[in-house]
Amino acid sequence: MPTASLLHRFLDELMPLRPRAVWAHGSFAGGDYQEGRSDLDLIAVLPGPMRPATVRRLVGLHRSLRAVPLAGKLHCTYLTPATLEDPDRSHLTWAHGRVLRRPVTPVTRRELHDFGRVLHGEPPAGLLPAVPxxxxxxxxxxxxxxxxxxxxxxxxxxxxxxxxxxxxxxxxxxxxxxxxxxxxxxxxxxxxxxxxxxxxxxxxxxxxxxxxxxxxxxxxxxxxxxxxxxxxxxxxxxxxxxxxxx
The missing domain is CATH 1.20.120 (Four Helix Bundle (Hemerythrin (Met), subunit A))
Structure with a gap:
């Protein structure tokens, strides 16, 4: 299955950065995922801090996946323990084939708590504050x-x-x-x-x-x-x- 192969490759490439957690949200976690149509929305919590060398490694990682089927639909936002709490704070994100900065909104945070899919490491409840x-x-x-x-x-x-x-x-x-x-x-x-x-x-x-x-x-x-x-x-x-x- 292309999605499973893509996730396996992505996680394997990410492991040298020692992520504390990798979670899926959106359709892949919520049961509405359609392979080839839906985006694959991920959150990764790295040990931090987000130094320039780390950013370069992440960009290189995503660029290395470009030939993998469905890689263009894989979007991942990168957090660190020090940047988890503020829902208005923007975080390094790879999406649509480029680097962006975007927040992890209260809706996404609630999704993670309610039905987030743990792909690696700790569950959202162990790291992410609850959403009032x-x-x-x-x-x-x-x-x-x-x-x-x-x-x-x-x-x-x-x-x-x-x-x-x-x-x-x-x-x-x-x-x-x-x-x-x-x-x-x-x-x-x-x-x-x-x-x-x-x-x-x-x-x-x-x-x-x-x-x-x-x-x-x-x-x-x-x-x-x-x-x-x-x-x-x-x-x-x-x-x-x-x-x-x-």
């Missing part, structure tokens, strides 16, 4: 209000599959988290969308592309209509969610 309910809900509201709501007004973005899919699915997941206090997968979020009033033809389009056989590329007229339907739904839906829970 208020911290989780505040983050979810802020993400909808400050990131997704302004994005809805940028019309050109919404002709892309990724914006339509993630915009709708993130909204559904945010709604369930705020309403019920639990995290759900993207597949579960897709099932929630009709009851939340999302446009049925857009939800069906997303389901076909994400979980069905690969469809023919969408035509221009549908891309325009899909974008209009999605934006017309999300703008008031996000406003209402933020007003209710913000």
């Amino acid at each position: 309910e208020r911290q989780l809900s505040d983050f979810v509201v802020r993400d909808q209000r400050d990131y997704w709501r302004p994005a809805v007004d940028r019309a050109r973005l919404w002709r892309q599959d990724v914006w339509v899919d993630l915009g709708l699915l993130t909204f559904a997941r945010a709604t369930v988290t705020l309403r019920d206090g639990r995290l759900i997968s993207k597949r579960e979020a897709l099932a929630e969308l009709p009851a939340l009033g999302a446009p049925v033809e857009v939800v069906e389009d997303t389901a076909r592309r994400r979980y069905g056989a690969a469809p023919a590329p969408a035509g221009g007229d549908w891309l325009v209509r899909r974008a209009e339907l999605t934006r017309a739904y999300l703008a008031p839906a996000i406003d209402a969610l933020v007003a209710a829970y913000g």
Whole structure:
């Protein structure tokens, strides 16, 4: 199985850096993983500190994996014991074939505690602080209000599959988290969308592309209509969610 081979190679290459833990979150941990479609989202806790020589070794490690099947979908954020606690702090991350810096958000932290998959070393509960309910809900509201709501007004973005899919699915997941206090997968979020009033033809389009056989590329007229339907739904839906829970 390509995913298993990739993880074995990655962990083998990482061991000289003596990681205290390597965890999977997202779809691979939550049971919604589709090989070849889903990203493989990982967190590694290194002994620290993150010196320039360590960064160079990590970059070299990921570059060495480029020829391995599915390596482009492997994303890993690197923490140290001294940088674990702050959910707003950005950490060295390899994603989309390059080095980034991004935080390990309260949602990701809750995922790790609730259903994180231990690939090596200590479990999340032994290293990562618990996520208070208020911290989780505040983050979810802020993400909808400050990131997704302004994005809805940028019309050109919404002709892309990724914006339509993630915009709708993130909204559904945010709604369930705020309403019920639990995290759900993207597949579960897709099932929630009709009851939340999302446009049925857009939800069906997303389901076909994400979980069905690969469809023919969408035509221009549908891309325009899909974008209009999605934006017309999300703008008031996000406003209402933020007003209710913000």
